[in-house]
Amino acid sequence: MASLLKAPSFFSPLHQKLNYVSFSPFTNLPSKYYHASTRNGRCHVPNMTVKAQVAVEGGVLDNESVSINEEIDYGVVSVHHVGILCENLERSLGFYQNILGLKINEARPHNKLPYKGAWLWVGSEMIHLMELPNPDPLTGRPQHGGRDRHTCIAIRDVSKLKAILDKAGIPYTLSRSGRPAIFTRDPDANALEFTQIDD
Numbered sequence: 001m002a003s004l005l006k007a008p009s010f011f012s013p014l015h016q017k018l019n020y021v022s023f024s025p026f027t028n029l030p031s032k033y034y035h036a037s038t039r040n041g042r043c044h045v046p047n048m049t050v051k052a053q054v055a056v057e058g059g060v061l062d063n064e065s066v067s068i069n070e071e072i073d074y075g076v077v078s079v080h081h082v083g084i085l086c087e088n089l090e091r092s093l094g095f096y097q098n099i100l101g102l103k104i105n106e107a108r109p110h111n112k113l114p115y116k117g118a119w120l121w122v123g124s125e126m127i128h129l130m131e132l133p134n135p136d137p138l139t140g141r142p143q144h145g146g147r148d149r150h151t152c153i154a155i156r157d158v159s160k161l162k163a164i165l166d167k168a169g170i171p172y173t174l175s176r177s178g179r180p181a182i183f184t185r186d187p188d189a190n191a192l193e194f195t196q197i198d199d
Contacts, residue, residue: 081119081126082151086188089116089131095186096120096129099168122153138189144173145183145191152193158182161194 086092096102097120105126108119116131142148155161158180165172165184175181180196 079125081128083128083130084151084186084188084190085132085134085136086129086186086190087131087134088187089118089129091187092129092131093118096127099164099170102127127151134188136189141185141189141191144176145185145193146173146176146181148191150183150191150193152195154197155194156196158194158196 084092093104097104102120102122105119105121108126108128110117110119113130118129120127120129162172162182165182170184172182172184175183175195182194184192184194186192
């Protein structure tokens with residue numbers, strides 16, 4: 001089954017001339033051609049050659065090979081922060097600080113951006129709360145946050161968080177798979193998952 005894709009910007013030299021790229025899937029490739037691996041804490045994607053049909057300036061070049069980077073390695077370390085939109089920063093801080101117990105990162109600039117915001121520590125990463133208009137609908141979202149865009153936070157004890165949410169009267173759902181995880185929403189209907197991890 002072939003799919004039709006617009007040329008991505010990483011095809012820079014051909015970008016002005018390239019109309020489309022049609023990729024055909026491979027069926028009998030050894031796994032070394034498509035299996036990503038991790039070395040030294042970095043994700044490595046092996047060389048991948050795909051058969052493509054490229055339309056260039058009205059002419060079609062059949063069965064040209066397009067070689068995609070031998071190895072994609074630009075030093076990915078971790079997720080630095082997740083941006084979450086809110087209607088009212090103070091209300092959101094009440095939830096994230098008083099219910100979830102997250103602490104503000106005072107070292108991050110709060111007054112250098114043209115909107116109100118706050119940076120909250122989540123382990124060694126952060127949530128950036130931003131008081132900005134939300135383009136997403138607040139109603140009609142799935143009841144279970146696992147079926148919506150969500151931020152997942154690793155925690156040590158789901159049962160303790162469940163008790164905290166019960167005491168605060170905040171609704172939640174448990175993981176449908178039975179694993180120790182709980183889903184809830186912040187005051188702006190942003191879905192949050194808390195998954196229990198063991199050392």
